[in-house]
Amino acid sequence: MIAHPLAVPAVHGAQSQCRKASWYDEDWPRQSIHTSRDHQFHADRRRVWSHSFSDKALRSYEPRIEVYNKALMDRLGDHGGQPMNAAKWFNYYSYDVMGDLAFSKDFGLLRSGQQHLAVELLNDALGIQGIKLPTWMFRMLIAIPGLTEKYWRFIQYCDEQLAAQMAQKDTEKPSLMARLLAHAGPNPSKSDLLTLQSDSRTIIVAGSDTTAATLSHIAYLLAKNPEHIVKLRQELLPLMNADGSFEHQKVYQAEHLNAVINEALRLYPVPPTAIVRKTPIQGITVDGTFIPGNINVWTPQYVIARSNDAYDQAYDFIPERWYSMPHLVIELAGYSPFLTGPYGCIGRPLALMQIRLVIAATVSKFDIGFPPGADGSDFVENTKDRFTWGLAELNLCFRPWQRSTSNHS
Numbered sequence: 001m002i003a004h005p006l007a008v009p010a011v012h013g014a015q016s017q018c019r020k021a022s023w024y025d026e027d028w029p030r031q032s033i034h035t036s037r038d039h040q041f042h043a044d045r046r047r048v049w050s051h052s053f054s055d056k057a058l059r060s061y062e063p064r065i066e067v068y069n070k071a072l073m074d075r076l077g078d079h080g081g082q083p084m085n086a087a088k089w090f091n092y093y094s095y096d097v098m099g100d101l102a103f104s105k106d107f108g109l110l111r112s113g114q115q116h117l118a119v120e121l122l123n124d125a126l127g128i129q130g131i132k133l134p135t136w137m138f139r140m141l142i143a144i145p146g147l148t149e150k151y152w153r154f155i156q157y158c159d160e161q162l163a164a165q166m167a168q169k170d171t172e173k174p175s176l177m178a179r180l181l182a183h184a185g186p187n188p189s190k191s192d193l194l195t196l197q198s199d200s201r202t203i204i205v206a207g208s209d210t211t212a213a214t215l216s217h218i219a220y221l222l223a224k225n226p227e228h229i230v231k232l233r234q235e236l237l238p239l240m241n242a243d244g245s246f247e248h249q250k251v252y253q254a255e256h257l258n259a260v261i262n263e264a265l266r267l268y269p270v271p272p273t274a275i276v277r278k279t280p281i282q283g284i285t286v287d288g289t290f291i292p293g294n295i296n297v298w299t300p301q302y303v304i305a306r307s308n309d310a311y312d313q314a315y316d317f318i319p320e321r322w323y324s325m326p327h328l329v330i331e332l333a334g335y336s337p338f339l340t341g342p343y344g345c346i347g348r349p350l351a352l353m354q355i356r357l358v359i360a361a362t363v364s365k366f367d368i369g370f371p372p373g374a375d376g377s378d379f380v381e382n383t384k385d386r387f388t389w390g391l392a393e394l395n396l397c398f399r400p401w402q403r404s405t406s407n408h409s
């Protein structure tokens, strides 16, 4: 582990010779855009995926996302300001959005309010991976019949989503998976099929879990620091449409909104710790220290975020450090919540669009606070690092708020 801000560009930057470590082989022979360790295979796969994240594609997703955004606001409102597990509802929201965009399928979690088998399986599967066993031990464990049944049921579930998508002929709503299938052609080879199955799993995990965790942490931080809800409203309400909705085009440059998201991702990055890379044979040098070749390294964003070498007042939630108080960022190179370089998050623009629109809608409709006597410490203390975050219950009150009912905010 190298908890040094300058290790981030050295290990993950565009010029770095470090490559994905054997941890990514856990699913071999399946390899996706995320798990492939073959540089050329990965670059080719990324090219295929990139069409789904163009500006044009993103614009076409916005009305689809808006449907789930409205449903989420309805659900937050249904509780009438009483305590509710916000992490659960953000999870349902991000899973519904992922189902629609990735598979043209409405999973209906927000509508039904019922835990979906897939979310349960996803949590169980990530729980097993979160133990972070050495790859050989993990592969041995999952080969023992019955021991890791839930893990295999999740893999099977992802394969079924792909099969359903393959069976679907024409759809009015193009999906990420349909684009990947179109590229593979009508009769994908056995290895193409393995890749598509693995990509299906990547979409389900990367496309929902990360966004839900970030929304939950932002809501927690806003409940703890309500002065930033006031500040967000001052910035966002002038950008709101007459019907109370927001357009991404109008809010994507809102500096305090972006700063709140940046600061939440600094304090609670996903994944928080281990994005493991293998150093090149000749080794690397970080701030004058030589790191030998052929070893596993990672640069824990969670730890670097709390380092005084990287940030002034490192433990404090100060969104302004990202625009009007840049002196509070001592070493910017250490901040990389979506990673940079060849393996950086391809879903970044989609994730940011969803988060901006949900936060704008939430603060324009609700005050966010903790139930009486609570301060949210249960949430942070019981949330676990299991590659992404295994979120604990986040009990929050969303009290309806309207501009006319408040004097100052």
Ligand code: HEM
Residues within 6 Å of the ligand: 033, 034, 035, 046, 202, 203, 206, 207, 208, 210, 211, 214, 265, 269, 270, 271, 275, 276, 337, 338, 339, 342, 343, 344, 345, 346, 347, 348, 350, 351
């Ligand atoms: C706040 C939300 C998100 C955060 C913080 C985030 C962060 C990251 C990070 C740090 C990585 C590198 C992981 C590694 O190398 O093991 C990554 C990779 C990836 N992310 Fe995201 N992500 C988010 C949302 C999304 C969404 C919505 C999608 C959409 C499907 C997505 C798709 C991917 C994919 C496909 C990769 C693998 C890219 C590659 O290896 O070339 N992510 N993400």
